[in-house]
Amino acid sequence: MRISDISVFPVWAGYRNICLVRVATDDGIVGWGESGLSGRELAVAGMIDHFRPFLIGKDARHIGALWQEMYRGQYFEGGRTITAAMSAIDIALWDIAGKAHGVPVHQLLGGKQRDHIPCFITSTAEHGDALVADMVALKEQGWDCIRATVGDAAGPTTYDPRRAIAIAAAALEAARAALGSEICLGIDFHHRLQVAEAASFCHRMPPGTIDFLEEPIRQQSPGAYSALRQMCDIPFAIGEEFASKWDFAPYIEGKLTNFARIDICNVGGFTEAMKIAAMAETHYIDVMPHDPLGPVCTAATIQFCAAIPNLSWCEVDPYGVDTSVYDRMFPKRPQLETTRFAVPDAPGLGIEVDEDAVRAAKFEFWEPPRRYKPDGSYTNW
């Protein structure tokens, strides 16, 4: 079963680009993967162009060996762009393996460990009364894990950290009072804070107000997170930007991430994600997968979630955006069942792709919103 063709499709999907990869084999099996380097998809397409010549003709069943060759096949090994491209190919190769054996991917990863995949929901409401009302409505819909985010998804370009901290803290305290104690409540700061700012936010949170704090600061420095840990006892959810097990290692071994936010489309596909889940398992850390991309990402994440013992909740998209284009590209794709995904039984990833619809779609240049502090200096989106 030799790889006969690799195609990459960075295509506009209604509100953002998604980057799909199609791998074909000489016995007629086609697998699909998705890359997660959102906003820089053409770089991934270029990396796929570099991979294609040495992957064509290789045995598609040697997934682990191909992972090593893609990661270490140049002097400057690894890195976020490389692993984003690798992720898509790795996912496609697992899709092919499942189809070749007539089983879902989770069967090849040890079989399913749960009956369904529990998910968490994100409230994008503005922090304040709107957030509390939205979270109460989400609880009434059945959600038992609800996350706030920065509260200004479509709002101003100015981000005042101290003002944001005060407003978020008050809103979350009110939300906890309204939701009761059983709901898992968290907030994602999109790595906009400095250590001192994140500590100040934590100090405004009475014990038990929130159950996890996601990415209060940027992720490059385990030492910075270690400093924050000494000032804060709220569990951290970290890892969606990590591009390998080595990125995760200091956060797991250093007891810094309490929910491992593995992104299967960035970290290196199934091959790498399964290893990181096992690393987390050794420290009794649950995986909370990052899943904000397209249906191939979601399908792969579901297969991954099914096969690991240490899962908390899987993220779900959309964030109130129009995803009708997915209905054209993917006649069969994962569908949320209230607050959970079923574990699929179909071979491979369990999706169907309308190749004509994918090939007809075009790339569109898109930039994330920019954010500036009140003094005009730059901060993260």
Ligand SMILES: [Mg+2]
């Ligand atoms: Mg996040």
